[in-house]
Amino acid sequence: YQAKASGGSVAAYDSARDAASTDQLALLAELREALQVDDQLVLVLQPAVDLTTGAPTGVEALIRWRHPRRGLLGPADFIRPIENSDQLGAFTRYVLDKALAVAAGWAREGLDIPISVNLSARSLLDHRLPGEIAEALRRHQVPADRLVLEITETVVMSELEVIDQVLLALRSMGVQLAVDDFGTGFSSLAFLTRITVDELKVDRSFVLQMGDSREAAAIVRYTVGMAHELGLRVVAEGVETAAQRSALAELGCTSAQGYHFYKPIPADKISAVLNALSRETPNNVRSLRADD
Ligand code: C2E
Ligand code: MG
Ligand code: MG
Ligand code: MG
Numbered sequence: 320y321q322a323k324a325s326g327g328s329v330a331a332y333d334s335a336r337d338a339a340s341t342d343q344l345a346l347l348a349e350l351r352e353a354l355q356v357d358d359q360l361v362l363v364l365q366p367a368v369d370l371t372t373g374a375p376t377g378v379e380a381l382i383r384w385r386h387p388r389r390g391l392l393g394p395a396d397f398i399r400p401i402e403n404s405d406q407l408g409a410f411t412r413y414v415l416d417k418a419l420a421v422a423a424g425w426a427r428e429g430l431d432i433p434i435s436v437n438l439s440a441r442s443l444l445d446h447r448l449p450g451e452i453a454e455a456l457r458r459h460q461v462p463a464d465r466l467v468l469e470i471t472e473t474v475v476m477s478e479l480e481v482i483d484q485v486l487l488a489l490r491s492m493g494v495q496l497a498v499d500d501f502g503t504g505f506s507s508l509a510f511l512t513r514i515t516v517d518e519l520k521v522d523r524s525f526v527l528q529m530g531d532s533r534e535a536a537a538i539v540r541y542t543v544g545m546a547h548e549l550g551l552r553v554v555a556e557g558v559e560t561a562a563q564r565s566a567l568a569e570l571g572c573t574s575a576q577g578y579h580f581y582k583p584i585p586a587d588k589i590s591a592v593l594n595a596l597s598r599e600t601p602n603n604v605r606s607l608r609a610d611d
Contacts, residue, residue, distance in 0.1 A: 343400045349386070350401065354409050359385050362417050363583035364434075366593065367554050367576035370567060375596050376554070376574045377467060379435040380418040381583050402439045411442045412451060419459040419466070421586055426461065430593050435467040435497060443470065444481050449488035456492075463493035467518065470496065472504040479513075486514045500556075502538055511549070519546050521572070523557025529566060536566075543572050 353359040361383050366375040384392040401410050415436055422434040442448060456463055468489060490496060497518035501507055502525060521542050528535035539555070546553035555567050558577030567575055584592055 346397060346400055347404050347406060350397065350406055350410070353384065353386075354406070354413050359387070360413060360417075361385060362414070362421065362586055364421065364586060364589040365576055365583040366581050366589075366596070367574050368580050368596075370564065370573060370575055373596070375432055375593055376552070377433045377435055378589065378593070379437075379469070379576065380414065380421070381437070382414055398439065402441050407439060407442055408445060408447075411438065411448070412455070415452060415455050416459075417586075419455050419461050421589070422461045422465050423459040425590060425593070426465070428590060428594065430590065430597065431465075432593060433465050433467050433495065435469050437469045437499065440471055440482070443485045444478055446481070446485065448485055449492060452489065452494065453492055456494075464495060467495040467497050469499040469520065471499045472507060472510045483513055490515065497554075501542060516551060518552040518554060520576075521553065521555045523577075526555050526557050526563055526567070526577070527559075530562060536570075539567070539572070540570050543570050547571065 362380045363383055365379045365381060367377045367379065368374065369376050382394055382398075384397060386392050389396075401407055418434050418436045425432060425434075452466070453463075456466065470486075486496065495517040496514065497520055498507060498510065498516055499520050500522040501519040503522045504510070519542060521539055525535045525538050525542075529539050530536075543553050552574060553572055555563075555572050555575040556577065558564055558567065558575045558579045560579055563577075564575065564579055581592070
């Protein structure tokens with residue numbers, strides 16, 4: 320009886336898994352199409368702001384899939400299957416192309432704001448990536464230092480060498496690097512000794528807990544202090560309240576991103592927001608001129 324019952328449950332498990340993988344295969348087939356056509360995979364854009372002046376310090380591109388039947392999908396619904404498929408390269412190129420098109424538009428309007436793009440750690444295993452990014456920067460005529468690549472180091476340790484080579488190649492092109500979700504990976508600190516980066520992004524979970532948790536507050540404080548000591552920018556993620564905003568400012572955090580300031584904005588609305596922000600904040604206008 321026992322054997323029969325467990326046999327039954329194994330069969331049930333297998334069919335559930337088959338259904339899930341069939342669905343993932345369907346999703347990937349649909350993605351292949353979406354990458355060919357247009358306007359199904361879109362970027363929304365979330366500004367990060369300077370905590371003292373309110374001026375935009377950068378804008379992060381976040382992918383959305385306006386799926387004709389499944390509705391609006393977020394990265395949590397489809398990034399993982401893409402990462403485990405042969406379409407990761409095509410997807411990464413697509414996102415970079417869309418993001419650089421946006422950045423090129425800003426440059427034409429005289430807006431001098433970097434765009435941040437999230438890279439799957441797995442895409443750093445592809446030696447062709449730096450060359451592809453260099454080509455895309457040339458095609459869109461965007462200077463390399465206007466592009467910030469956000470990376471998380473949930474990375475396969477055995478592949479460290481390849482990843483370091485790819486990151487070094489990107490650095491030497493002048494592209495900026497940011498460590499996303501800083502503090503949540505297994506090796507955030509060791510990572511900093513291997514690769515020079517430009518920015519640390521304090522993970523939302525620490526910002527969320529810093530009011531109640533001494534541990535979370537200490538992690539934020541030390542991350543900010545370390546960033547300053549190393550001459551890196553530090554951006555707090557997921558700021559939702561005025562209390563979090565002022566606590567971060569008190570800790571010396573210079574820049575923040577979150578619903579308290581802006582939710583992600585559709586691509587056709589972002590430049591109006593940035594133009595208004597740049598007009599309103601004299602400090603930003605000065606820094607834009609200083610860069611000319
Ligand atoms: P992330 O890079 O850490 O992005 C921050 C996430 O937090 C975004 O979710 C953003 O919409 C959300 N967020 C921003 N402010 C707030 C806030 O105040 N409160 C809360 N609760 N959430 C906030 P999203 O867009 O769903 O992206 C999730 C993750 O998916 C990203 O985390 C990033 O790792 C990944 N991702 C997004 N776009 C891309 C992409 O184009 N390519 C790749 N490979 N990954 C992407
Ligand atoms: Mg990010
Ligand atoms: Mg993040
Ligand atoms: Mg995060």
